Amino acid sequence: MKKIALMAAGAALTFAASATPGLAQSTLEAVKSRGALACGVNTGLAGFGAPDSQGVWKGLDVDMCRAVAAAMFGDANKVRYVPLTAQQRFTALQSGEVDMLARNTTWTLQRDTALGLDFVGVNFYDGQGFMVPKKLGVKSAKELNGATVCVQPGTTTELNLTDYFRANKMTFKPVVIEKLEEVTAAYYSGRCDVYTTDRSGLASTRATGPNPNDHVVLPDVISKEPLGPAVRHGDNRWADVVRWTFNSMLEAEEMGITSKNIDQMLNDTNPAIQRFVGKTGDFGKMLGLDEKWSYNVIKQVGNYSESYDRNLSPLGLERGINALWKDGGVMYSPPMR
Amino acid sequence: MASRPAAGKRPPASPGVRLSLRDPTVRALLYQVLAIAGVALVAWYLISNTIQNLETRKIASGFGFLDREAGLPVGEAMIAYSPADSYLRALIVGVLNTLRVAVVGIVLATILGALIGIARLSKNWLLARAATIYVEVARNLPLLLQLIFWWTVFRDIFPGPREAYHPIAGVFMSNRGLQFPSLIDDPAHVYIVAAFLVGIVVAFFLRKWAQRRQDATGQQFPVLWSAVALVFGLPALVFLAAGAPFRLDVPSLQGFNFVGGSNLTPEFAALLVGLTLYTGAFIAEIVRSGILAVSYGQTEAALALGMRRGFVLRLIILPQALRVIVPPLTSQYLNLTKNSSLAVAIGYPDLVNIANTTINQTGQAVEGIAIIMAVYLTVSLSISAFMNWYNRKIALVER
Known part of the structure; x- marks a missing residue:
């Protein structure tokens, strides 16, 4: 009896000693040893993250995933895409199911703190708008009193919507559906008078939906929506990798380096370009990557304007506020030196 | 348990019993202690691991978020709700919506199931076959698929509110749902409902009295008709006595939507x-x-005694059939209640829908899931307890 009790206690202690939490390893090492980046993307929003007819993921956010994979492995295709709904995204990142989130997610104070996320930059400055059928004859969001509004749950959109109607002393009836495909289907079937989301999302939905000319996006912008990639809180080295991968795409646009000309740029004598392509300096070592990291990002994915032109220009979205600072926008990379 | 294996120093309570693994009592006790310790250890590991992980990632925890302003829009609520209310109130709205669909669903499914079950046994070939086809189609297709099908139907076959079907005055059918007139509240309505409840209670005791009298004297009493008179007559009297307070809130189209009345x-x-x-x-x-399950001999015996068909069904077959029906029926009621969580897919604001959004806005998944689990467990156990009580009541009394 005593022996057994001792053995049981011993087993319990061993078990307890091994009961240290997982995920102590840094994400950078975990991704490196896994050989692929698990990237949380939208379930299907044209221009940001959606599979094309061949099943290849395309979009501005998808390019963010590809750029990080290119920086880490020298191969932009080493990405495992995890499509996430608005409601699934944070839990997926918190629990370690994905390494980073590039899923048009608005940077807010609460998400940065209480949700345990770190936003590493803004890859698209957006604002919330409304889309209505043209035949309703609505000219401004102020005329939407009493309307039925289709909206996705778990988004800042949902909260801005209630704030906006409360502030303007108007009422509305919400139809709250999680899946993007279902919520737009509800709007197009006439279940709702209005569909609201970020204006880029409206443009994407309108362009890919039936009869784009029967629907208008109202001019009102009711919120600031800085969309950007996010990582888990407290893993600073990994956050650095994602942050500087994005910055390198902005920096490349500013220096005029594109995927087409970067091989000629290898021989350029400009010291900033030499540092950028990894000829001199040791940015790679500082980040825990090899020295060709930024070369690979631009060679395989392209700079920010190439990504933008490829994904968002076809939807009719002008660069606008998303232009570089020197072109009148707010896109600005801290210096790479 | 005189032979509890205590600290070891104390002498055994009775001299004949010694602490030995060959003693089955000692062994059984040891296994139980080990099993409990094992479960406790796993639970402790999971809980401490979760807490530690939440702390290292600086994710907020605790139930403090329930008091915070929710800001969530909710499409339909049985109690007054606005986005300025707290998360707690939003969750209560969700629980009530879940209960609403579960209660109405259970009543309707029971009526439908009883009718179809009897129809399948009908001698009418067409009726029996039609019932068979319905049963095979409905139970062999995934429920989620059926929900999305019905939602698409209700959404797509009806026109927009401006071209709504208008079968009778005040009733509109559109892709915004069914809009119908509702009663405007009046203080007298409380008394009418009270009279209705009193009628039910009196009718119940009347039935008991009539049964006792029949057992004693053999005289019958028209229970059904007097019960109907009580249950509906009493409220009608109160209604008339209060001066017939009957005013309707009739819906009308204003701007985008219907205003007034109730909406489905x-x-x-x-x-x-x-x-x-x-x-x-x-x-x-x-x-x-x-x-x-009730053998046909019972029916034949009852008919041979000169009972009418209706009495045979009510007095002979149903009481015996119910003993077979009630236990599996309980599982179906539980299934219906739990399946209502598929509402998420079609945007009905049930508990899971609102809790999911709450989790997303606050990031507190552990607490949110715990709330969902607690509510479903409470509801399911309540249904179980009620059905078990009913089952015991109708079960065969063995002497």
């Missing part, structure tokens, strides 16, 4: 129809099996 949304309708048809098919089979 396409989401609620789709969920209710889907759950009722799906569960009704299973209940039909349970009812059929219950009736078949």
Whole structure:
């Protein structure tokens, strides 16, 4: 009896000693040893993250995933895409199911703190708008009193919507559906008078939906929506990798380096370009990557304007506020030196 | 338990018993202690691991978020709700919406199941076949598929509010749902409802009295008609005495939507129809099996005694069939309640829908899931307890 009790206690202690939490390893090492980046993307929003007819993921956010994979492995295709709904995204990142989130997610104070996320930059400055059928004859969001509004749950959109109607002393009836495909289907079937989301999302939905000319996006912008990639809180080295991968795409646009000309740029004598392509300096070592990291990002994915032109220009979205600072926008990379 | 293996120093309570692994009592006790310790250890590991992980990632925890302003829009609520209310109130709205669809669904599915179950046993070839086809289709298609089907139907076959169908005055059918007139509240309505409840209670005791009198004297009393008179007559009298306070809030189209009256949304309708048809098919089979379980000899014996067909069904077959029907029926009621969480897919604001959004806005998944689990457990155990009580009541009394 005593022996057994001792053995049981011993087993319990061993078990307890091994009961240290997982995920102590840094994400950078975990991704490196896994050989692929698990990237949380939208379930299907044209221009940001959606599979094309061949099943290849395309979009501005998808390019963010590809750029990080290119920086880490020298191969932009080493990405495992995890499509996430608005409601699934944070839990997926918190629990370690994905390494980073590039899923048009608005940077807010609460998400940065209480949700345990770190936003590493803004890859698209957006604002919330409304889309209505043209035949309703609505000219401004102020005329939407009493309307039925289709909206996705778990988004800042949902909260801005209630704030906006409360502030303007108007009422509305919400139809709250999680899946993007279902919520737009509800709007197009006439279940709702209005569909609201970020204006880029409206443009994407309108362009890919039936009869784009029967629907208008109202001019009102009711919120600031800085969309950007996010990582888990407290893993600073990994956050650095994602942050500087994005910055390198902005920096490349500013220096005029594109995927087409970067091989000629290898021989350029400009010291900033030499540092950028990894000829001199040791940015790679500082980040825990090899020295060709930024070369690979631009060679395989392209700079920010190439990504933008490829994904968002076809939807009719002008660069606008998303232009570089020197072109009148707010896109600005801290210096790479 | 005189022979409890205590600290070891104390002498055993009775000299004949010694602490030995060969003693089955000691062994049994040891196994139980080990099992409990094992479960406790796993639970402790999971909980401490979760807490530690939440702390290292600086994720907020605790139930403090329930008091915070929710800001969530909710499409339909049985109690007054606005986005300025707290998360707690939003969750209560969700619980009530879940209960609403579950209660109405259980009642409708039971009625439908009973009718279809009897129809399958009908001698009418067409009726029996039609019932069979319904049962096989409804229970062999995934429920989620059926829900999305009904939602699409309600959404797409009806026109927009400006071209709504208008079958009778004040009733509109559109893709915004069914809009119908509602009673305007009047203080007298409380008394009418009270009279209705009093009628039910009096009718119940009347039935007991009539049964006792019949047992004693053999005289029958027209219980059914007097019960109907009590249950509906009393409220009608109160209604007239109060001066017939009857005013309707009739809906009308204003701007985008209908204003006034009550509304049945396409989401609620789709969920209710889907759950009722799906569960009704299973209940039909349970009812059929219950009736078949009573041997035909019983019917023949009753008829030979000169009983009428209706009495045979009510007094001989149903009481015996119910003993077979009630236990599996409980499972179906539980299934219907739990399946109502598929409402998420079609945007009906049930508990899971609102809790999911709460989790997303606050990031507190552990707490949110715990709330969902606690609510479903409470509801399911309540249904179970009620059905078990009812089952004991109708079970064969063995002497």
